[in-house]
Amino acid sequence: MSRTVPEPPLALLAELTHRCPLQCPYCSNPLALLSSRDELSTSDWKRVIDEAAALGVLQIHFSGGEPMVRRDLEDLVGHARAAGLYSNLITSGVLSSPGRLAALARGGLDHVQLSFQDAETGSAERIGHLHGAQAKKLAFARDAREAGLPLTVNAVVHRQNLDRLEAIIDLALSLEAGRLEIAHVQYYGWALINREALMPTRAQIEAAAATVERARARLKGRLVIDHVTPDYFAQRPKACMGGWARRFLNVAPDGQVLPCHAAQTIPGLIFDNVMDRTLAEIWRASAAFEAFRGTAWMPEPCRSCDQREIDWGGCRCQALALTGRADNTDPVCILSPDHEAVVQLAETASASRSESFSYRRYLRPANS
Ligand code: SF4
Numbered sequence: 001m002s003r004t005v006p007e008p009p010l011a012l013l014a015e016l017t018h019r020c021p022l023q024c025p026y027c028s029n030p031l032a033l034l035s036s037r038d039e040l041s042t043s044d045w046k047r048v049i050d051e052a053a054a055l056g057v058l059q060i061h062f063s064g065g066e067p068m069v070r071r072d073l074e075d076l077v078g079h080a081r082a083a084g085l086y087s088n089l090i091t092s093g094v095l096s097s098p099g100r101l102a103a104l105a106r107g108g109l110d111h112v113q114l115s116f117q118d119a120e121t122g123s124a125e126r127i128g129h130l131h132g133a134q135a136k137k138l139a140f141a142r143d144a145r146e147a148g149l150p151l152t153v154n155a156v157v158h159r160q161n162l163d164r165l166e167a168i169i170d171l172a173l174s175l176e177a178g179r180l181e182i183a184h185v186q187y188y189g190w191a192l193i194n195r196e197a198l199m200p201t202r203a204q205i206e207a208a209a210a211t212v213e214r215a216r217a218r219l220k221g222r223l224v225i226d227h228v229t230p231d232y233f234a235q236r237p238k239a240c241m242g243g244w245a246r247r248f249l250n251v252a253p254d255g256q257v258l259p260c261h262a263a264q265t266i267p268g269l270i271f272d273n274v275m276d277r278t279l280a281e282i283w284r285a286s287a288a289f290e291a292f293r294g295t296a297w298m299p300e301p302c303r304s305c306d307q308r309e310i311d312w313g314g315c316r317c318q319a320l321a322l323t324g325r326a327d328n329t330d331p332v333c334i335l336s337p338d339h340e341a342v343v344q345l346a347e348t349a350s351a352s353r354s355e356s357f358s359y360r361r362y363l364r365p366a367n368s
């Protein structure tokens, strides 16, 4: 059981805002969204960037919500470049304006990750709940190409778009993306509310894996495709976030520092804020970071398992969502006493005929 001084984190996810014109039913933002009044100021974010660089962080991911709602994004990107950080913009691409992306590239932006809800316009705009979004995304991808920015396409997949995976791959190719991330929905927060409408069938999962294998062979050297078996259909968990508080940290729009973007779903954890402590102090000693760091917290069967420093016991938020306790073994693991319940749950949810979404909204979910 080890609990040593942590290595510096690799990357910081800077959640600049929860504001976003889209309303994806699987959004990873918390159910209680923060308003613009709660957001850190430009000078506070610049201090956070400096503290991150001093701590040893190498990459900063500007995210949200939609980070392009922040008028100071150019300023923050330039500050990150001056601090020596590699910067990535995680965006829905619907709020750009002529010349803005080129200006961000000139200011030091290194990479863009653009999300698509589907390859087919009607479906994409139903899922994101924003008419006209797809054309803006396509234009944004062209702008990224013209600005010379490397592009990753991110597609969150689920029962209602997985049958168009080949079209999604073709879309990424046509946009000259260097990488395609096929991300299966993770079921906490908004996605947990929408689980019945989103859970894929086992047949879809198997078809997707075969589609990806064929595409990887066909597109070798042209497009890198990231894809892993979704948790509910796996037998071993992933090392969520590379292990709790081992590689990454998130700063929420109001300055709370989280070990992962869903950590606020876990009741009882106390999160520090960059307005009260430095990032270095928080990384090394925050109670929320220490809660599940390393292996000392682990119950059996993890405690005596030879995989414990490989998958770090899986995802704490998932353990909570599925077993009611964040300190249980992730029940995705076939060794967990709760695993069979997950198998049953996945089968039941994927057999649902529900197609209606509770969309991400500021006040309360609205049905489609
Ligand atoms: S998942 Fe959708 S709603 Fe949530 S921040 Fe991203 S684009 Fe906006």
Ligand code: SF4
Residues within 6 Å of the ligand: 236, 237, 301, 302, 303, 305, 306, 307, 308, 309, 311, 312, 313, 314, 329, 330, 333, 334, 335, 336
């Ligand atoms: S028992 Fe725990 S450490 Fe072992 S494989 Fe399962 S989740 Fe990972």
